Amino acid sequence: MGNDTAETHMTDVDIAIVGGGPAGLSAALALVRARRSVIVIDGGQPRNRFAPHMHGVLGHDGLPPAELLRLGRAEVEGYGGMFISGEATTASVGRDGIRVAVEGRAVRARRLLVATGLRDELPDIDGLREQWGRGVVVCPYCDGWERRNGVIGIVATSPQSVEQAQLLRQWSDRIVYFVNGVGDPDDEATRRLLARGIRIERRAIARIRTDRDDRLTGVELVGGSVVEVGAVFTGPTMHPRDELLLALGAATTEARGMRWVAVDADGRTSIPGVWAVGNVVDPRANVPVSLGAGALIAGAINAGLVDEDVAAALDPAREPQAGRSPGSSGGSLSVKEARSN
Numbered sequence: 001m002g003n004d005t006a007e008t009h010m011t012d013v014d015i016a017i018v019g020g021g022p023a024g025l026s027a028a029l030a031l032v033r034a035r036r037s038v039i040v041i042d043g044g045q046p047r048n049r050f051a052p053h054m055h056g057v058l059g060h061d062g063l064p065p066a067e068l069l070r071l072g073r074a075e076v077e078g079y080g081g082m083f084i085s086g087e088a089t090t091a092s093v094g095r096d097g098i099r100v101a102v103e104g105r106a107v108r109a110r111r112l113l114v115a116t117g118l119r120d121e122l123p124d125i126d127g128l129r130e131q132w133g134r135g136v137v138v139c140p141y142c143d144g145w146e147r148r149n150g151v152i153g154i155v156a157t158s159p160q161s162v163e164q165a166q167l168l169r170q171w172s173d174r175i176v177y178f179v180n181g182v183g184d185p186d187d188e189a190t191r192r193l194l195a196r197g198i199r200i201e202r203r204a205i206a207r208i209r210t211d212r213d214d215r216l217t218g219v220e221l222v223g224g225s226v227v228e229v230g231a232v233f234t235g236p237t238m239h240p241r242d243e244l245l246l247a248l249g250a251a252t253t254e255a256r257g258m259r260w261v262a263v264d265a266d267g268r269t270s271i272p273g274v275w276a277v278g279n280v281v282d283p284r285a286n287v288p289v290s291l292g293a294g295a296l297i298a299g300a301i302n303a304g305l306v307d308e309d310v311a312a313a314l315d316p317a318r319e320p321q322a323g324r325s326p327g328s329s330g331g332s333l334s335v336k337e338a339r340s341n
């Protein structure tokens, strides 16, 4: 595969994509169809792997998340896209391209796209983690419809959780806001919650209750009383999986009280040749947004490579080093040929 040699085990491609979730795979599909050689390095831990079904994804509403990725991966492979299973551990930018190390192998690419998603840190409540993605969820647009008109608990993770309670009120008029020691609403927020009939529960939470079939049934309070709810929504602390980008020295910006790697509208980071897309740089990127952003950014990456190919055609001394796609002036090596080398 690629330009492997016994000495280096190096694979040369146009674009290395780290992360094979919706954002990375969508970009990969656009790029392989643009006849670019692409390798996707993926650790196989997409954020929504805990959920049995995915909602709000046009044409795929209700599909298991893993099935979307299986379909996407098959599509990318169908055009010659390559995959490595495993975690990329380091990346470095040099004159001859960007190198990514993964599981004892190395990939050299003209461009690096990081689509590594984020990790959710859940509130530390007995039984909550076990229900994540089923009885305990985060996104009203993903799971609100299925919980409509039911009793919905909001387990606060900060005073901003009152906004999640107000949002969920759109799906049900039976909302219980659990302050959980960290989300005490101020006077104005209290007035707004009560105005919409949202109950405020200030007693401390002991655990999440489930029935014999492992379905969430309620929130048990310290002291033993139980508030029966059919679902819990909570706002985990998000940790972007941006270690590779930070190690490269990518500039960051502050948004929603957190630091994120800064990207422009086309997904460019401050590091030349390095791009990022999806939840790793955008907490609002649900599946459809990640798919769209991946496709958009793929177009911008390809446009930059075309510019570079033109410059190389005008001045052969500037021939691109890594990855030789059919459009580049460095010779015509199709993806299929690259795989069989």
Ligand SMILES: Cc1cc2nc3c(=O)[nH]c(=O)nc-3n(C[C@H](O)[C@H](O)[C@H](O)COP(=O)(O)OP(=O)(O)OC[C@H]3O[C@@H](n4cnc5c(N)ncnc54)[C@H](O)[C@@H]3O)c2cc1C
Residues within 6 Å of the ligand: 018, 019, 020, 021, 022, 023, 024, 041, 042, 043, 044, 045, 046, 047, 048, 049, 050, 051, 053, 054, 055, 056, 057, 086, 087, 088, 089, 115, 116, 117, 118, 120, 132, 133, 137, 138, 139, 142, 143, 241, 277, 278, 279, 280, 285, 286, 287, 288, 290
């Ligand atoms: C419980 C839950 C339910 C959800 N339900 C929905 C829903 O119904 N509808 C919806 O639209 N959205 C839903 N979402 C949101 C959805 O999960 C995200 O929008 C989506 O996963 C973002 O896609 P992504 O490609 O940016 O990241 P991810 O899907 O998280 O993919 C990132 C990939 O990168 C890999 N990776 C990370 N670091 C490395 C590394 N160093 N090397 C190699 N690979 C790496 C990971 O293993 C993973 O496979 C849900 C989220 C949660 C938590």
